[in-house]
Amino acid sequence: MVLYIVIIVLAVAALLASSSMRVIKQYERGLVFRWGRVREAIRGPGITLIAPIADKLQKVSMQVVTMPVPGQEAITRDNVTVRVDAVMYFKVIDPEQAIINVEDYRFAVGQVAQSSLRSIIGKSDLDDLLSNREKLNQGLELMIDTPALDWGIHIDRVEIKDVALPESMKRSMSRQAEAERDRRARIISADGEFQASQKLSDAARVMSDTPAALQLRLLETVVAVAAEKNSTLVLPFPVELLRFLEHARGTPESVKPVEAPAPQRNDDAE
The missing domain is CATH 2.60.40 (Immunoglobulin-like)
Structure with a gap:
């Protein structure tokens, strides 16, 4: 017993x-x-x-929690309807406050994140959402972290993942980007032609002061054309070349041009 x-x-x-x-x-x-x-x-x-x-x-x-923020559809400050989703990283730093001050801290943080995301979309322009995300991430993190501190929660990081645009807005932005690229191409082409015309004007000014430079340029052109192995080569012989040779070593008597006789007046016809 x-x-x-x-x-x-x-x-x-x-x-x-x-x-x-x-x-x-x-x-x-x-x-x-x-x-x-x-x-x-x-x-x-x-x-x-x-x-x-x-x-x-x-x-x-006490681990870092990764919580996706569902996509929120809102209107930006420049009246464009977009859908934005994000991801949030947070952790508990005070377990007592996380249990006592809020019923479900994960649900509470998720709801604050969604409302803060919609708020920051309404305060931002479309260009900021597409190109200035780092600044928006910092603002969104500050908006979520302010009430979360009373719950013993610390927000480590908030990042905007994707910005979904309507199809009409995508087509408009595509046309705008194409027009911008076309404008830049035309400006670059016009600037190149302007610089080329300036260089050609300077070259023409130098060649006009130095006739020998014009002859050298002519010979270089002949060499470039002859390199193509053409069957027929037309070579102009300008008068400036004779003048260059005349100034260089004098013109012999045998190659001097013959002056044409002056026209005689016919008195009988009068």
């Missing part, structure tokens, strides 16, 4: 010990409630003991 009583006592003790032992993982913290009130400070990782009936242990994860 005594043996049975001892076995029963040991079984009850083992049952009570197993029900009072809790294991808290390395990335968790435990908050103990005794009769509905916080009993003591946060318990760290390891094995912890609680009263089987009076105490209740609630664990809180």
Whole structure:
């Protein structure tokens, strides 16, 4: 009989010990409630003991939580309807506030993120959403982090993932980009022609002062044309070349041009 009583006592003790032992993982913290009130400070990782009936242990994860923010459709400041989605990274820094001050801190942070995203879309232009996302991310993080601090939550980072535009707006932006590229191409072409005309004007001015330069340029052109292996080559022989040779070493008598006789007046016809 005594043996049975001892076995029963040991079984009850083992049952009570197993029900009072809790294991808290390395990335968790435990908050103990005794009769509905916080009993003591946060318990760290390891094995912890609680009263089987009076105490209740609630664990809180201290890991960084990655929460996608559902796409929000809103109108920008320049009256363009867009749909924007984002992603948010946050973690619990005060488990007691995260459990006591808010019913479900994950749901609360998600709702604040959605409303803040819609608010920042309405305050921004379309160009800012497409090209200035870093500044918008910082503003969005500040808007979410302000109420989250009272819940023991710290927002690590918020990033805008995608900005969905209507098809009509995409076509308009495509036409605008094409027109902008065409404008730049025309400006570059016109600027190139202007610079080329300036260089040609300077070259013509130098050649007019130095006739020999014009002859050298002519010979270079002849060499370039002859390199194409054409069957017929027409070579103009300008008078300036004779003048250049005349100034260089004098004109012999045999190659001097013959002056045409002056026309005689016919007195008989009068």
